[in-house]
Amino acid sequence: MAAVSAALVKDLRERTGLGMMECKKALKEADGDIELAIENLRKASGLKAAKKADRTAADGVVAAKTAEDGSYAVVLEINSETDFVARDEGFLGFVNTVLDKAFADKQADVAALMAGELESAREALVQKIGENISVRRVSVVEANGGAVGVYVHSNNRIAAAVQVSNSNVELAKEVAMHVAAVSPRVNKPEDMPQELLEKEKDIIKAQPDMEGKPDNIVEKMMVGRINKFLKENSLVQQPFVKNPDVTVGQLAKDAGADVVGFVRLEVGEGIEKEEVDFAAEVAAQVQASK
Secondary structure, eight states, rough: OOOOHHHHHHHHHHOOOOOOOOOHHOOOOTTTHHHHHHHHHHHHHHHOOOOOOSSOEEEEEEEEETTTTTTTTEEEEEOOOOOOOHTTTHHHHHHHHHHHHHHHHOOOHHHHTTTTHHHHHHHHHHHHOOOEEEEEEEEEEOOOTTTEEEEEEETTSSSEEEEEESSHHHHHHHHHHHHHOOSSSSSSSGGGHHHHHHHHHHHHSSSSTTTTTOOOHHHHHHHHHHHHHHHHBGGGGGGTEEEEEEHHHHHHTTOOOOOEEEEETTTTTOOOOOOOOHHHHHHHHHHOOO
């Protein structure tokens, strides 16, 4: 069984709002897997979906650039090891150089983009700064007869690009801002991957208020909760963040458009970052030196 650290318990408490002992027990039963612990807690207690972890697994910035006519845009993420370097002028200059090259070439393949001079520039910057720097992701979003708008949050850690079906660049920008703020999983309900739906159904079926109910009642409750899950996680069905009285889909419809798709990048999402207990590390070194 994996050791359950205080930091892991704290993380689970922040994400679920549950007590320390309950979180510790759940983590032990899940062998230290926080996502499995959350899933088990949801099954056992009807816990609502946990908040996303607010710990970033890597530092760096996101950046975006769009054509003046809204015909296409580029969004990318470049990682550093620390937030200090992410604010460094040399690092930010490198980010802009990579962004300009990706935009000029409409290049979404990181390896192809970095081949040659850009890779040499990256290596030189690593030597100068003393931290690893990685160009992690690049996305090119084409308008395809519509328009693309981008939004980059002021902290340079979240960026989004949205494609709409008409030439309304301002609409695309407004929806991109919503995507950055609310983080939908998919554009439309029918886009939700089947495996995610099946997982959500399993969680709903295992919740306490489902126990002992007739199959027809369970099915009716299941349909209602799945529809709620889809509404909360599908961009076009979400209440628009600047005017919750209308959905994003209705906002676009009122402007004579449809939301075709989106890309959202957040610094460090999906990257595991080792938590280092420096006090324990120093204590261990002192003990070893005796």
